[in-house]
Amino acid sequence: MGPDDHTKFIKNFPTVDLVSAGPALVTKEEISDILRTLLEISQKVFIERIKKEERRLSSILLVYLEHVDFFSKHNVDLVVCDHFNEACIEASITSKIPFIYTSVPLYSLDTSAPYINIDFLSFHNPSNKDVSFFERLKDKVINPIHFFIKARGFIKKSQQEKMALGLETTSNPAAKLKDAIKLFNTAFGFAPARPVGPLVELIGPIVPKTHPVLTDDLQQFLDSHQKVVYVAFGQHAVQATEELGLIMTSMLENMETGDIDGILWSVRDMEHLFPETLQTRSGQIYRIRELFGKKEGQDILFLEWAPQVAILHHPSTRLFLTHGGAGSVYEALYNGVPIVVYPFFGDQPAAAVIAEENGYGRRMKKNTD
Known part of the structure; x- marks a missing residue:
């Protein structure tokens, strides 16, 4: 189940059917706009970008309702949810269906360690190795404070939208993954080694068996x-x-x-x-x-x-x-x-x-x- 623009990802898998969740929530032009903002590294500009994303909250929650409806109609027993598909995760929890979480980076509570950076304000440094005290202070204390002060309006609206649908809100969304099996397309060496929980499996690196030939x-x-x-x-x-x-x-x-x-x-x-x-x-x-x-x-x-x-x-x-x-x-x-x-x-x-x-x-x- 996915947006219409994901059809290309299953063209080599004839036994897989794509159930449309509607048009993509973000157009190609909007993706480019968002990424240009991210590249500016300016926290002020980044916050302004987040405020613009408020208009997409309703669309995301609509996709959540479509997932719940689909799971109910098709008697789904197990769901595989991508890291970015929050609607899938929330719908699985609401429907009380077990789900498997998939991602490339090792970002979850049971893959964390004191020397590992897994939050989005500091994961540009994969670990604390060779990172100065002042850079760690900026990443772990100063930037998060600035971010949450500036983004509190967006966060509040997001929580209100979820509460209106009866969804549980939490200060740490990663906590909702605590009972899910997690499959990561990586291996130690591509990510710093650290202890991981029993629900974590590293299945990478995945390389396609077939590929287009040279023209x-x-x-x-x-x-x-x-x-x-x-x-x-x-x-x-x-x-x-x-x-x-x-x-x-x-x-x-x-x-x-x-x-x-x-x-x-x-x-x-x-x-x-x-x-x-x-x-x-x-x-x-x-x-x-x-x-x-x-x-x-x-x-x-x-x-x-x-x-x-x-x-x-x-x-x-x-x-x-x-x-x-x-x-x-x-x-x-x-x-x-x-x-x-x-x-x-x-x-x-x-x-x-x-x-x-x-x-x-x-x-x-x-x-x-």
């Missing part, structure tokens, strides 16, 4: 190069033109020195965000926009869609510049390709830290010289 153009490009950098920042990450220019310039300069001989970039309708031209330290000027759409005789290839696993599997792919999403990290390591992580939001900053600590990647830090 003829991609096959020819990779076969004709030996040191290719593949760049992909996932489905939702949004870059600024300045960021794209900085990344592109650094790769062009590496091409000029011969450290790499090709660039593959999955751009996903981002052509308009790239700068028109770039100049490297050598004085060479590149007309970036003119490279889009060209496929033959190029050392730089921009793609609207990329068969990622197939690209990573090709021996010419020597480095993967990624946002740090779990799927991308797993696929890179499965194919033996080192990564450079340029994180944006969520668990990606922590993934960048862990990649560097464990030696299978490096991280690019934002807002630093």
Whole structure:
């Protein structure tokens, strides 16, 4: 059961039926807007974004009622709820049906430890290792106080909406998961080791058994190069033109020195965000926009869609510049390709830290010289 835009996720599973829960609560444009806000790192801007989300509360609660109705009509015995699907969790509790909680990051009360960060204001550092006292004070005390003062209106309205439906409100929503089996698509090494409860199972990393193959153009490009950098920042990450220019310039300069001989970039309708031209330290000027759409005789290839696993599997792919999403990290390591992580939001900053600590990647830090 899920929104209409989730149909693509089950196309390879013919025995699974998708029951529509209606249109997506958030459009593609709204996702981009939200993510741009998250990238600003400004707490003031973030709070303003939360206030705008109040209008979506009623829609979320409507989905909850649809779940309750579906469970009742179909005599559901067990439910599997995604980490982000609060409606599913609440409906399971209301219907007194056992549920399994699924997630990628190890964020739950029975995966916590004194040295582990699992709250959203501090999980950019996966643990307290090498984190200064003042940074911990900011993450654990100062920022939470500011957040709850500024967001109290939204929190109060959310609690009122839930109480009107007879739902239990709590200061710690994670407590509602205490009796649920929890499946995490990760493993120690991708997350810091810690003791876990008996209801926790680490089942990752999950890598697809089948995947799309290389197109003829991609096959020819990779076969004709030996040191290719593949760049992909996932489905939702949004870059600024300045960021794209900085990344592109650094790769062009590496091409000029011969450290790499090709660039593959999955751009996903981002052509308009790239700068028109770039100049490297050598004085060479590149007309970036003119490279889009060209496929033959190029050392730089921009793609609207990329068969990622197939690209990573090709021996010419020597480095993967990624946002740090779990799927991308797993696929890179499965194919033996080192990564450079340029994180944006969520668990990606922590993934960048862990990649560097464990030696299978490096991280690019934002807002630093």
